[in-house]
Amino acid sequence: MKTKERATISDAEWEVMRVVWTNKQTTSREIIAILESKMNWKPATIKTLIGRLVEKGMLQAKPEGNKYLYQAAVSEEESVEEKSSAFFEHICNKKAGKTLAYLLEEAELSFDDVGLLEKVLQQKKQEAVTEVSCKCTPGQCNCKASYDEA
Amino acid sequence: MKTKERATISDAEWEVMRVVWTNKQTTSREIIAILESKMNWKPATIKTLIGRLVEKGMLQAKPEGNKYLYQAAVSEEESVEEKSSAFFEHICNKKAGKTLAYLLEEAELSFDDVGLLEKVLQQKKQEAVTEVSCKCTPGQCNCKASYDEA
DNA sequence: ATCTATAGTTTACATTTGTAGTCGTGTTTT
DNA sequence: AAAACACGACTACAAATGTAAACTATAGAT
Known part of the structure; x- marks a missing residue:
């Protein structure tokens, strides 16, 4: 059924990808050197x-x-975005805002980060809607009755 | 090595959890009714x-x-937070801000959401640092040399 | 009392993931 | 040249995950 979608990067594999993303062009030797102790991997x-x-x-x-020189075939940004989007598919659209607020709270941010976020937020304020549309399957979230939410 | 951590909820399982979280107290019959068509599951x-x-x-x-009446033993918030934290472990602390900005852009937000986010962001502004500390293992991110970053 | 629909339990099985050993073949060292 | 080593290829194997059939017990229908 799946539209021949790109395979996903597992957690363990992600560790390897990070090394490759960081070192544009690298060797297995280097990857091993970097991960062997961090991950306790053989x-x-x-x-x-x-x-x-x-x-x-x-x-x-x-x-x-x-031997080979390895380099990433997918960008880190792309991959991070994919993974994060997948995550947001787990929650109702209406909860996205609160979830982002939570993530924001948890994050350690620099002044620059805050500046960037403020800018983006300002933009979002333009496009903000009165009520976010819930696309959930009935029974998987409580949004359908907008009046049962504060 | 792992501290006897709580098992994780897989993607397929998550669908079930959402039904249970939504319907405080529910039956397998109801869960099946809700998911059978959405997921094309038997x-x-x-x-x-x-x-x-x-x-x-x-x-x-x-x-x-x-039979049984099922109810969640873990809260949705808790679970969402766990899953999202796990996600952020995949990226360098320094990239958290940009990633949040991306997520923010992608999200559909209500005025209320924006308000909440603004509030949180104001708070974060207080605690903002000049430079977020990178805790990455050397070789897994490019932060170590703060001068090689714009 | 019997039949039947149903909920739960058990078993099944392919794929993915985590984790690693072994083998073959060149490469480096002495 | 012989020995040691390094790297990729192949094999291994348990646990988790996705997906589901078969079996069992039982409550409700007739």
Whole structure:
């Protein structure tokens, strides 16, 4: 049924991706060096993850002598956005605002961040609606009756 | 190594939880009625998910005659927060602000939401720092050299 | 009292994920 | 050249997840 959608990056694989995203062009040796202690993984484990990421098309492996140079085939932004969107699919649209407020509270922000957020928020204020539309399947959220919400 | 952490709610299971969170007290019949068409799941599938959620301690099953009344054993807020925190562990602290800005842009917000967010943001402005501390393992983000960032 | 619809329990099975060992083959070192 | 090593490929294997059939007990219908 699935529209041949892009495979997802698992948590363990994500650790590897972060290394590759950080080091544009890297080797398995370097990835292993960076993750072995942080994750307490055996080199073999990391090799497996690299292999899977290549299979999934998330990593590109350029032959370099008898080994490979790895580089990301998907951007970090793109991936983060995908993962976060997936997360928001778990909650009702109407709860997005409150959830964002929560995340905001939890975050450590710089003045610049706050500035950026203020700007975006100002913009959102323009497009703000009186009532966010709930697209949930009946029975999966309590929005349908707008009057039963404060 | 893991501190006997609470099991997680998988995506499929999450669908069931949403029904239970919405209907404080519910029956498998109702859960099935709600999800069968939305998810294109067979009743058996939903029964399995319910069973697993009970095992995991996410659902409480109160005997009611020969069947059960199900209710959530964990709150939706708590669960959403856990899932979102897990997500933010995937990115460098320094990127949290930009990511939030992205999420904000993507969200459909009401005036109330904007108001709430403004309030929270004002508060964050107080506690804002000049530079967010990066806690990443070297090699997993580019923050270490604060001067190589604009 | 019997039949039947139903809810829960058990079993099933492929895929994904986490975690890793082994093997073959070049590469580096001595 | 021989030994050691490094890297990718292949294999392994348990747990989690998605998906569901089969079986069982039972409450309600007739």
